Amino acid sequence: MQAASSISRKRCLLRSSGVEEKLLALSTKRGQNEALNVTSEDLRTRRRRHWLKRKPVQKVSNVNGLSAMQNLAKLIRIERAFEHPEMVRELFERHAPYRTIAEYIPRKPEQPAVPYFRGNWAVGGEPLVEGVETILHNHRFIDAARELFGGSTIRPTFIVVNLNAPMPAGPIHVDVPTFRGATREHYPLSWLIAMGRSGLFERWRVIQAGAVSWFYDGPGGNFEYWPEGLDGPMLTEQPPFHNVAIMADNDRMYHRIGRVGAPNASLPQMTAAAELRAVGSDTWAIVENGEVRATYPFNAVRLSLVWKANLETEADSESLNLDRVMNIFVADLRKLKLIFVSQGARCPIRHGSPRWIPPTARFQMRLTRKNKTRINNESS
Numbered sequence: 001m002q003a004a005s006s007i008s009r010k011r012c013l014l015r016s017s018g019v020e021e022k023l024l025a026l027s028t029k030r031g032q033n034e035a036l037n038v039t040s041e042d043l044r045t046r047r048r049r050h051w052l053k054r055k056p057v058q059k060v061s062n063v064n065g066l067s068a069m070q071n072l073a074k075l076i077r078i079e080r081a082f083e084h085p086e087m088v089r090e091l092f093e094r095h096a097p098y099r100t101i102a103e104y105i106p107r108k109p110e111q112p113a114v115p116y117f118r119g120n121w122a123v124g125g126e127p128l129v130e131g132v133e134t135i136l137h138n139h140r141f142i143d144a145a146r147e148l149f150g151g152s153t154i155r156p157t158f159i160v161v162n163l164n165a166p167m168p169a170g171p172i173h174v175d176v177p178t179f180r181g182a183t184r185e186h187y188p189l190s191w192l193i194a195m196g197r198s199g200l201f202e203r204w205r206v207i208q209a210g211a212v213s214w215f216y217d218g219p220g221g222n223f224e225y226w227p228e229g230l231d232g233p234m235l236t237e238q239p240p241f242h243n244v245a246i247m248a249d250n251d252r253m254y255h256r257i258g259r260v261g262a263p264n265a266s267l268p269q270m271t272a273a274a275e276l277r278a279v280g281s282d283t284w285a286i287v288e289n290g291e292v293r294a295t296y297p298f299n300a301v302r303l304s305l306v307w308k309a310n311l312e313t314e315a316d317s318e319s320l321n322l323d324r325v326m327n328i329f330v331a332d333l334r335k336l337k338l339i340f341v342s343q344g345a346r347c348p349i350r351h352g353s354p355r356w357i358p359p360t361a362r363f364q365m366r367l368t369r370k371n372k373t374r375i376n377n378e379s380s
Contacts, residue, residue, distance in 0.1 A: 075227050076144045081213045081245035088135060089215050092303050093278040095119060095129045098163055102272035115165035115268055115286060117276040122159040124185050132159055141307050144247040145209035152311040163276055164302040166261025175250045178206040181319030200328050204320050207311045213245035216302040222258030230254055260302045268294035
């Protein structure tokens with residue numbers, strides 16, 4: 001009981017006075033949508049095909065926080081991602097149904113959602129479904145990660161799969177970061193997003209090698225990315241995808257999914273409660289409340305697989321805990337002369353519902369949004 005009480009006391013947030021709603025609206029709602037890649041906005045961009053095996057990039061910004069998101073060394077294109085790609089493709093059907101990605105975000109139950117679905121196949125280095133062990137320990141991914149990031153120990157951690165029926169382009173985003181002592185296994189995603197955006201925890205950031213691979217031959221469905229930061233050119237991987245993957249640090253490299261399907265494709269009437277099910281005869285169905293909202297041929301749904309591994313070195317001994325994270329956030333708020341009050345154990349960390357976001361996170365977001373607007377205007 002004492003240990004449980006201690007955890008309860010530790011898992012608290014601070015409620016800001018006067019600035020809470022504004023910070024929450026700016027950082028939480030947009031930050032979660034960007035990190036989870038959920039949108040109904042069709043951002044049209046110029047497309048450039050990129051087939052380089054390996055591309056060096058430059059530092060493009062000295063702004064604290066933003067530079068950490070953009071200072072990448074290189075990326076690697078893996079020409080043969082899997083030994084048996086058809087086996088991987090079959091796993092998508094075997095492990096249906098899939099929940100909407102919108103279900104990860106607090107929203108009104110009746111709020112419409114786009115047909116973007118997700119499944120977790122491995123978390124914390126442990127498979128969650130049958131048949132993914134060879135993917136988790138794919139030597140091609142591990143070798144590419146070792147080449148990309150040097151001689152660090154590579155520890156595969158998780159696999160996520162995304163399934164997209166015809167839909168508009170997703171937002172430009174970076175993935176949810178991981179820090180030593182603060183991971184998605186123990187902290188809500190929105191909390192980790194706030195830590196990443198604040199720029200206050202870079203010394204504890206865990207560099208994650210991330211491979212993205214696709215199975216899709218239809219219209220649209222590009223993978224669009226900015227390895228030189230949002231001030232640099234957009235590069236594109238385009239269907240048809242033939243057993244390829246991109247290895248990079250997607251926690252810091254901006255990227256997004258392009259429009260899937262024909263430009264005039266209609267969206268199904270669905271909410272976050274819908275599921276994507278495999279219904280036989282090579283057909284996918286979106287089902288909600290027992291009703292079929294839409295059906296698609298198997299090859300009309302874009303499949304992608306995200307593999308990540310932590311880079312571990314001997315120097316990675318110091319870890320964060322919640323007390324230290326809170327102290328760093330509080331010191332930053334005081335430095336910026338923001339008024340706040342502590343709610344103690346009555347204000348727990350809740351998934352997707354932070355009560356305040358550090359202003360440094362908001363500043364980084366403002367710079368990011370400015371670049372996104374520029375990209376959209378240039379490509380219109």
